[in-house]
Amino acid sequence: MMNVGQWLTRVRKESPLVHNMTNVVVTNFVANGLLAVGASPVMAYAKEEVADMVRLARALVLNIGTLNETDVEAMLIAGKAANEANIPVIFDPVGAGATAYRTETARRILREVNISILRGNASEIASIAGEQVRTKGVDAGDVQSDLVDVAKKAAHMFRCVVVITGKDDIVTDGERIVIVSNGDAMLTKVTGTGCLLSSVLGAFAGVGEDVMTSSVAALAYYGVAAEKAATQAKAPGSFQLSFLNALHETSAEEVDQYARIQGE
Amino acid sequence: MMNVGQWLTRVRKESPLVHNMTNVVVTNFVANGLLAVGASPVMAYAKEEVADMVRLARALVLNIGTLNETDVEAMLIAGKAANEANIPVIFDPVGAGATAYRTETARRILREVNISILRGNASEIASIAGEQVRTKGVDAGDVQSDLVDVAKKAAHMFRCVVVITGKDDIVTDGERIVIVSNGDAMLTKVTGTGCLLSSVLGAFAGVGEDVMTSSVAALAYYGVAAEKAATQAKAPGSFQLSFLNALHETSAEEVDQYARIQGE
Amino acid sequence: MMNVGQWLTRVRKESPLVHNMTNVVVTNFVANGLLAVGASPVMAYAKEEVADMVRLARALVLNIGTLNETDVEAMLIAGKAANEANIPVIFDPVGAGATAYRTETARRILREVNISILRGNASEIASIAGEQVRTKGVDAGDVQSDLVDVAKKAAHMFRCVVVITGKDDIVTDGERIVIVSNGDAMLTKVTGTGCLLSSVLGAFAGVGEDVMTSSVAALAYYGVAAEKAATQAKAPGSFQLSFLNALHETSAEEVDQYARIQGE
Numbered sequence: 001m002m003n004v005g006q007w008l009t010r011v012r013k014e015s016p017l018v019h020n021m022t023n024v025v026v027t028n029f030v031a032n033g034l035l036a037v038g039a040s041p042v043m044a045y046a047k048e049e050v051a052d053m054v055r056l057a058r059a060l061v062l063n064i065g066t067l068n069e070t071d072v073e074a075m076l077i078a079g080k081a082a083n084e085a086n087i088p089v090i091f092d093p094v095g096a097g098a099t100a101y102r103t104e105t106a107r108r109i110l111r112e113v114n115i116s117i118l119r120g121n122a123s124e125i126a127s128i129a130g131e132q133v134r135t136k137g138v139d140a141g142d143v144q145s146d147l148v149d150v151a152k153k154a155a156h157m158f159r160c161v162v163v164i165t166g167k168d169d170i171v172t173d174g175e176r177i178v179i180v181s182n183g184d185a186m187l188t189k190v191t192g193t194g195c196l197l198s199s200v201l202g203a204f205a206g207v208g209e210d211v212m213t214s215s216v217a218a219l220a221y222y223g224v225a226a227e228k229a230a231t232q233a234k235a236p237g238s239f240q241l242s243f244l245n246a247l248h249e250t251s252a253e254e255v256d257q258y259a260r261i262q263g264e
Numbered sequence: 265m266m267n268v269g270q271w272l273t274r275v276r277k278e279s280p281l282v283h284n285m286t287n288v289v290v291t292n293f294v295a296n297g298l299l300a301v302g303a304s305p306v307m308a309y310a311k312e313e314v315a316d317m318v319r320l321a322r323a324l325v326l327n328i329g330t331l332n333e334t335d336v337e338a339m340l341i342a343g344k345a346a347n348e349a350n351i352p353v354i355f356d357p358v359g360a361g362a363t364a365y366r367t368e369t370a371r372r373i374l375r376e377v378n379i380s381i382l383r384g385n386a387s388e389i390a391s392i393a394g395e396q397v398r399t400k401g402v403d404a405g406d407v408q409s410d411l412v413d414v415a416k417k418a419a420h421m422f423r424c425v426v427v428i429t430g431k432d433d434i435v436t437d438g439e440r441i442v443i444v445s446n447g448d449a450m451l452t453k454v455t456g457t458g459c460l461l462s463s464v465l466g467a468f469a470g471v472g473e474d475v476m477t478s479s480v481a482a483l484a485y486y487g488v489a490a491e492k493a494a495t496q497a498k499a500p501g502s503f504q505l506s507f508l509n510a511l512h513e514t515s516a517e518e519v520d521q522y523a524r525i526q527g528e
Numbered sequence: 529m530m531n532v533g534q535w536l537t538r539v540r541k542e543s544p545l546v547h548n549m550t551n552v553v554v555t556n557f558v559a560n561g562l563l564a565v566g567a568s569p570v571m572a573y574a575k576e577e578v579a580d581m582v583r584l585a586r587a588l589v590l591n592i593g594t595l596n597e598t599d600v601e602a603m604l605i606a607g608k609a610a611n612e613a614n615i616p617v618i619f620d621p622v623g624a625g626a627t628a629y630r631t632e633t634a635r636r637i638l639r640e641v642n643i644s645i646l647r648g649n650a651s652e653i654a655s656i657a658g659e660q661v662r663t664k665g666v667d668a669g670d671v672q673s674d675l676v677d678v679a680k681k682a683a684h685m686f687r688c689v690v691v692i693t694g695k696d697d698i699v700t701d702g703e704r705i706v707i708v709s710n711g712d713a714m715l716t717k718v719t720g721t722g723c724l725l726s727s728v729l730g731a732f733a734g735v736g737e738d739v740m741t742s743s744v745a746a747l748a749y750y751g752v753a754a755e756k757a758a759t760q761a762k763a764p765g766s767f768q769l770s771f772l773n774a775l776h777e778t779s780a781e782e783v784d785q786y787a788r789i790q791g792e
Contacts (some may be wrong), residue, residue, distance in 0.1 A: 068310045098316075236508050332574045499777055
């Protein structure tokens with residue numbers, strides 16, 4: 001797991017086009033965040049064009065934060081086109097477990113599209129995998145073992161890398177387990193920081209082959225940038241601005257220096 | 265009307281989930297604003313899930329700023345589910361009076377859903393109530409009496425608390441009249457400050473029983489935060505950031521100290 | 529081309545209502561940007577109301593950044609209503625050339641609606657006009673002659689003013705050619721700066737008769753504001769904030785002083 005910073009260097013050099021089908025709350029923040037990272041965002045939702053658009057991209061990010069039937073239909077078209085073209089698909093099942101419609105739609109997408117990376121919080125991933133977890137009380141150095149089990153189960157069920165984010169982030173392909181402990185609680189005070197992370201996972205997956213390693217690198221980078229922003233901003237308006245700045249300014253060397261990664 | 269600040273304390277302690285069905289212009293700002301207040305925002309628009317989602321929430325906010333038939337249908341489903349579950353519904357009739365479609369849709373929502381709080385500017389409320397008002401020339405200490413009459417008429421027509429915002433804010437349940445005179449003209453230079461206020465009215469209504477008092481408390485808090493932000497920011501980009509910070513940082517004590525409230 | 533600053537003065541004095549039918553990524557930024565300029569933004573998308581809304585406005589801006597069939601149908605209704613009422617229509621063909629659907633939709637809008645100003649980057653305008661251009665290597669003082677030819681061809685094809693933006697901006701009505709060389713590369717690090725420019729072109733077109741001159745004035749103002757913001761902000765989060773501030777603070781005198789305009 002050496003040299004996670006080199007993934008950031010590759011993203012900035014290659015500026016991968018990331019096709020986002022995300023929710024209406026965060027779309028501006030996701031686009032600005034990807035630009036700050038050094039990637040190239042594009043948003044396209046119409047069933048008439050999503051297959052054409054995704055073939056131009058290096059990654060596809062599906063996010064059901066404000067889903068509706070029209071968008072889900074287009075997500076399935078885009079996802080299948082991405083699969084045919086060997087383009088990695090990242091899926092963020094926002095709110096799975098909150099309503100039956102979200103949980104069922106998440107499972108439908110996972111059934112019809114081959115997902116490379118599934119990212120959510122503990123309750124979202126657990127609800128999709130048919131598990132229940134205590135979602136309180138996770139803290140650094142004491143990751144709940146049941147969360148790791150849920151992540152591994154989901155990775156086996158959906159044959160993908162699973163990322164459960166929280167105070168510590170869990171990354172697994174079903175066999176290997178890596179814990180990334182960067183980040184800051186201010187991330188929870190700005191809407192869309194999880195959604196943007198999913199798109200950043202897409203940018204990193206777009207410049208390499210090993211989505212397990214690219215995901216660890218993306219998580220470390222994202223968390224280091226958040227820590228940097230939090231040293232400058234103590235309130236949510238300021239933090240949003242500082243975080244976009246930090247995504248732009250954080251260097252590969254800083255990622256290598258400050259990354260807190262445990263595991264294989 | 266003592267201790268309006270205690271409402272803010274309750275919102276921050278209970279972090280009520282507020283279900284927003286709002287317009288595409290302001291959705292990010294509303295979510296970040298509610299997080300800054302200390303509430304929990306959720307956005308959901310699909311007719312398949314809005315009834316399920318609203319039953320998890322403490323308030324429902326309907327906003328027709330970029331309405332279309334699909335969203336209006338879902339708003340009616342959500343509104344009726346909220347009524348059945350005794351969850352307060354806040355309605356922001358953005359642009360009523362500007363087009364016949366908006367005015368008629370606003371009236372349809374008011375006919376089919378029991379609204380707890382109707383909030384708009386003078387011309388929006390007047391157009392719904394079938395009145396005409398001079399909307400220029402309102403200033404502090406000299407609230408136009410015809411605006412108060414319009415607010416009272418609307419409160420009787422729709423059996424709800426009516427909030428008309430402007431340089432002075434009018435709150436009435438049809439009998440009691442309260443005027444809140446906090447705020448700053450910079451609020452008019454940032455899009456969505458009215459929409460966010462409607463959602464903040466929802467957060468406050470979600471933690472108590474008396475929507476008249478919760479509305480006065482929300483208006484005073486919102487205005488005090490704006491005044492605080494305006495001392496730090498004189499241009500609109502800076503004000504947006506400072507206002508989100510101020511929503512987060514303003515204390516219950518500051519609200520009690522700086523609130524300018526007249527009336528019963 | 530004297531006194532481009534006077535156009536800014538007129539916009540601020542008259543505060544023209546600009547009806548935007550734009551994409552979901554940038555809608556908040558466009559609204560806040562127009563407010564910062566001193567114009568009045570409104571967004572409306574429903575086919576039931578767009579004709580009514582556009583008749584209240586001084587300009588209509590159509591942007592296909594996240595197009596779908598429902599929105600395109602409404603854009604055509606709004607565009608035709610604007611034509612009947614002699615209200616200028618600005619068209620931003622975001623992503624034309626990227627997918628067949630976008631290119632064909634852009635041509636359909638240009639066929640069914642009389643456009644006053646067509647604004648895009650080199651590859652967007654070229655793809656609509658059926659041309660191919662090298663889109664790399666444009667720099668100040670050395671505008672590619674083939675880009676000017678593409679702009680002139682498009683102006684003749686669609687009988688409108690064409691604006692191709694890049695490091696240098698080209699404005700032509702098919703006969704006259706003006707080059708505006710203001711701006712800063714930081715504009716490419718914030719999403720929606722092109723979309724907002726199209727809406728600012730609308731605000732300026734709304735206060736005068738000569739859309740060629742109003743476009744040159746809008747481009748000079750926008751670029752001068754960007755240069756001002758770039759002196760204060762070196763990272764994208766900060767630049768977005770500073771640019772909104774600069775749009776608000778830049779004076780007519782500064783525009784006249786710093787405008788870099790060549791041509792007739």
